[in-house]
Amino acid sequence: DSGVTQTPKHLITATGQRVTLRCSPRSGDLSVYWYQQSLDQGLQFLIQYYNGEERAKGNILERFSAQQFPDLHSELNLSSLELGDSALYFCASSPQPGGEGGYTFGSGTRLTVV
């Protein structure tokens, strides 16, 4: 157990729907990162939050949004889902805003859009 908790582990939903993925960072970590892993694109950085504020943005679609709450857990919202959004979504955390020592990853949420 890495200390980073992601729920749910698996999610199957239909095109056009909206889902929310949840992440609880390791105790004491203030930074949360979201990554998408797909066969064709590999691991892509989506977005980072540090202590409740957005710190960096990557290749995140406009249909996707995220936030970090006062208790530091984070949610990734995916809307108007398309077949191509099927992927493994990872959350990671680190103590520092820059993640200098590396990140601790959760075990991921596997999203299947049918």
Add this chain to the structure above:
Amino acid sequence: AQSVTQLDSHVSVSEGTPVLLRCNYSSSYSPSLFWYVQHPNKGLQLLLKYTSAATLVKGINGFEAEFKKSETSFHLTKPSAHMSDAAEYFCVVSEIRNSGNTPLVFGKGTRLSVIA
């Protein structure tokens, strides 16, 4: 922008023989470099990291990597492969900037197979 190129998509070795997974990086700033491992249906685990200290970095499970600035390389090695080393390995880069390190950028991965 920073990037990494993993030179082999698949490497196959016999148990007990050395492992070499190759990685080249590109960065406009001083880089931090990492290797992560992903076992089937599992999350990503940090193997080792280079953050501008010693150029030879030792990690978990007997792995090590050497930072070579002149070659822009950060190859991962292990003297003797074990069956449990079979997994996907990712070379990762981050840039060290005044405003803080940039988010991690992953390579495409190298799948390591270990043959008994």
